[in-house]
Amino acid sequence: MEKQNFYDLSFDRLKIFLIEKADVPEKQAKMRGEQMFNAVYKKNIKTFDELTTFGLELREKIKNLISLKKPKIVDVQTSADGTIKFLIQFDNNRQTETVLIPDKTKTRYTICLSVSTGCHLSCQFCATAQIPKKMVRNLMPSEIVTQIILSKEYIDDWKTTKTVSNIVMMGQGENLLSIPNLSTFIKIVKDKNGLFYGRTRITISSVGLLNKVGEISAIEHVARELDVYLAWSLHSSLNSQRSELMAINEKFSINDLIPELKKYYEITKLPIFIEYIALEDNLSDEHAKALIKIMKKVPSKLNLIEYNPLANRNFKAATKEKIDKFSKTIQDNGFLALFRKSKGRDINASCGSLALKKIN
Numbered sequence: 001m002e003k004q005n006f007y008d009l010s011f012d013r014l015k016i017f018l019i020e021k022a023d024v025p026e027k028q029a030k031m032r033g034e035q036m037f038n039a040v041y042k043k044n045i046k047t048f049d050e051l052t053t054f055g056l057e058l059r060e061k062i063k064n065l066i067s068l069k070k071p072k073i074v075d076v077q078t079s080a081d082g083t084i085k086f087l088i089q090f091d092n093n094r095q096t097e098t099v100l101i102p103d104k105t106k107t108r109y110t111i112c113l114s115v116s117t118g119c120h121l122s123c124q125f126c127a128t129a130q131i132p133k134k135m136v137r138n139l140m141p142s143e144i145v146t147q148i149i150l151s152k153e154y155i156d157d158w159k160t161t162k163t164v165s166n167i168v169m170m171g172q173g174e175n176l177l178s179i180p181n182l183s184t185f186i187k188i189v190k191d192k193n194g195l196f197y198g199r200t201r202i203t204i205s206s207v208g209l210l211n212k213v214g215e216i217s218a219i220e221h222v223a224r225e226l227d228v229y230l231a232w233s234l235h236s237s238l239n240s241q242r243s244e245l246m247a248i249n250e251k252f253s254i255n256d257l258i259p260e261l262k263k264y265y266e267i268t269k270l271p272i273f274i275e276y277i278a279l280e281d282n283l284s285d286e287h288a289k290a291l292i293k294i295m296k297k298v299p300s301k302l303n304l305i306e307y308n309p310l311a312n313r314n315f316k317a318a319t320k321e322k323i324d325k326f327s328k329t330i331q332d333n334g335f336l337a338l339f340r341k342s343k344g345r346d347i348n349a350s351c352g353s354l355a356l357k358k359i360n
C-alpha cells in the first residue's frame, strides 16, 4: 500500500487520518497533529524517527503509514542580482521551476511558486505556454508546499537569518485551474502550526477565469476560503488586443471579470494587483483611459512589469519614457502604479520566462 504523503494533508485532514488510520483517540488527535505539524514545518525533521514527542509504538505506526517524500532539485541557477532558480523534478520525469527573489538585504526572499508543470493556457508573451501541452499536469499540494521546503533548505532558512518571507503563485500554471490542490496548499501555509504565513504575505495570480466551484465562481471561492491577495494578469486594457495576447479573453472578457473582481475586494478588503507587461504597443493614451475606467470599478493597484523578450515572438519592450508617461497618467488619476524591473533575467527566471531551460 502506498504511504500517505504528509505534505498533502491540511491540519484537519491530518487529524482525521490519525483517528481513522493510526487509531489515535479522537481526544488526542489535535495535540498529535500539532506535534507533527510543528516537527515537520517548524523544525524541518527529515524522518519520523525524529518525532520524539511520540512514543516508539505510535512513531513506528506513523512511519509505516505516512511518508515525508519530496521532489528533487535537479538544477540551480543563480543570477548576478542574487535571484535563484530551481529546476524541480517529480516522478515520471515531470519538471517545474521555482524562483527565489531576494530583497536588497539579500536575507529575505520572495518565493515564486509553480502550480503545474507547464500550463494549460497559451498566453503569447509567456515562455511557459511553449512547453508541450502533453507535459502539463497540475501539481499536488505536496508538490507545491515542498517547493518552499526545498528552497528554505537551500538558503538554510531554519538555521540562519535568511528567510522566505513572501509567497507569490506566479510561476508555471494558472491557479484557478487547480482549485482543490491550491486550497489545501494555502491551508497548510497559513496554518499557525505549519509554515504560518499571514494573508498579506501570499499572492495568487490569475488571468481571470469564471469557472465555478459549486454554486459560486472560483474567484469568489478564493476570496471566501483562501483570503489572500489576488493578482489579475490583465496585460492590455483593450479587449481586442487582450484577446490577441491571451486567447482566454475570448471566453472571459475584461467586462465579464470586473463584477467578480469587485466582489473579491468586497469580501477580502484587499485591493487587486493588476499585472501589466510593459509593451511598446499597450501603453497608449487610449490604453491608459481604458485602464483608469477599470480601476475606477475595481479597487486595485497597478504593477507594470518589464517585458522579457522571447526569441520566437515579435513583441517589443516599452521604452522608459513610455512607461513613465503611462504611470504618471495612472497616478494623476489617483491610482497607485509601480514599475517592477525584472530580476533574474540572465537565468530566464523573470516573469514569463519559465520554460524548463537550463543555462550553461
Ligand code: SF4
Pocket (backbone or CB within 6 Å): 119, 120, 121, 122, 123, 126, 127, 128, 129, 171, 172, 173, 174, 207, 233, 352
Ligand atoms: S502567463 Fe500564466 S496563465 Fe498564461 S501561459 Fe503563462 S503561466 Fe500560463
